[in-house]
Amino acid sequence: MATYPPIHIIGAGLAGAEAAWQLVQRHIPVNLYEMRPEQNTPAHQTGYCAELVCSNSLRSDDPQRNAVGLLHQEMRLLDSLIMAAADRHRLPAGGALAVDREGFSAWITEQLLQQPLIRFERRELSQPMADGITLIASGPLTSPALGQWLEGLLGAQLSFYDALAPIISYDSIDFSQCWKQSRYDKGSDDYINCPLDKEQYENFVAALCQGEQTPLRSFEKINYFEGCLPIEVMASRGLETLRFGPMKPVGLRNPHQGGKTPYAVVQLRQDNHLGTLWNMVGFQTKLTWPAQRAIFRTIPGLEQAEFLRLGAIHRNMFIDSPRLLTPHLSLRSDENLFFAGQITGVEGYVESAACGLLAGRFLAEKVESGQITRLPPLTTAHGALLNHITAGANSANFQPMNIN
Structure with a gap:
């Protein structure tokens, strides 16, 4: 059996849960850390992984007429845990993909806890682990302690308000x-x-x-x-x-x-x-x-x-990703520190999960072969989303964006 460096994922939200799933599907062990419910946020109400804190809608499910519908379709083809949960807990919502909020998150939590290659710890990390590779998927409501560490590492943080x-x-x-x-x-x-x-x-x-x-x-x-x-x-x-x-x-x-x-x-x-x-x-x-x-x-x-x-x-927090991140979501100054989810400046449930899916696959390629796939930004929704946060946006005025 292959041996891999330790992989630590901070945050079991949509991005962290999806990244962990992608890794263990490739038989790569993961250490997954979630501070809730021991330490909660102003928006979360449960200790479930991938909790939906605002709307229960993942927006349009039409891949022909809507960009987020295309992203849904690509994620299904890439064996997304989040999309499997959404399809399983779908509610009537016209052309939109709305879900039973609690059932959706409870099922994802159950799937992750059943994975023998995931070591799940409920505790807050105020900075990455010293060994191996760390993926920060702490979301827009990153804890003050980790946020302070990031501020010291990266400089001033950016933020916007959500309701x-x-x-x-x-x-x-x-x-x-x-x-x-x-x-x-x-x-x-x-x-x-x-x-x-x-x-x-x-x-x-x-x-x-x-x-x-x-x-x-x-x-x-x-x-x-x-x-x-x-x-x-x-x-x-x-x-x-x-x-x-x-x-x-x-x-x-x-x-x-x-x-x-x-x-x-x-x-x-x-x-x-x-x-x-x-x-x-x-x-x-x-x-x-x-x-x-x-x-x-x-x-x-x-x-x-x-x-x-x-x-x-x-208050939501995000980093200046075009300035800080490589096209593979690792920090330009530290190849063993990755970011995923809304903290990178993608906006929306689906976009956050898609970013986690990419990070999980990139991490798997890094530890398996060292060769990481470059996604075409003009012919895939995932590539376009990745391009916005790592290359295509104006860093002087970088703002979160939905897939469009």
Whole structure:
């Protein structure tokens, strides 16, 4: 049996879990470290690996019309653990790939714990191990201790702010005003639709703009990711912004009004297998919790809404990858230190997992032969994603990005 240098993976999120899986499928032992639940983060709620902390959607699953759908397809061909879990725990969501949040993460955790080549330790590492090769996949909510070590090694850290959307109890929704339908009937009746007329919509936008927001601490500088703006920030950009964004009514017909298309609509997406939890699509927010309850209960059908999770804001961290990383995700100044996942500046669940998949395969090639594959950036989604974070982006203004 071949012998390999120790491989340590810090973080068992989407990227770390996928990287570990790719390595053990090639019979390479892995030491996997996860600090949760002993030390939690502002966004995580469980000790499961690959926990989904924001939406439960992995976005479009169409490989012909959408870049993330193409990334899904490539990952399936590359034996992705994350995609296997997503397909196994899929929920109705039209053309999107949404999953039962808890079932998805619990199954991934079970698969990793069953692998004899994975030594799984639940403890925080404040810096890489001294021996072997380390992959840092600590995610955007990297612990303060490890973050401080990285700052000393790499220089100033970059960051942006991300926010969570509220989750509502199904039993608290008033279906005398709401109905189930996907836009253009794509899929089944996978979304709950809450309609607003012109006056209700304009009052709602005004309330969002005036709502009390969670204050930032004195040392925090706001820098939102454009692909996940808080709903009140979108509302502040103009009265019609939400009607052309998450509240667009196109492709929907209100059966309570003779099939009429509403002026605007709030959509809810199923968040668990039982159908008891529903996520407010596109309603990530930094409003205070009392403001959320007051404003969101003005939405028709949600007057008695029971909020099982309210929106929140958290700081995400990423490194200046184009300046720091090689095309194989290793540090330019240390060939035995690799990075993967959202800490590299890829944005999104799928992109994070894909980055972990690449890191796992690159590590396997490094210890097996020393020859690491170079991916074509123009003919593969994985190659394009890798190119953005290691070569194609402008390092002077590097920002996280979804596959597109």
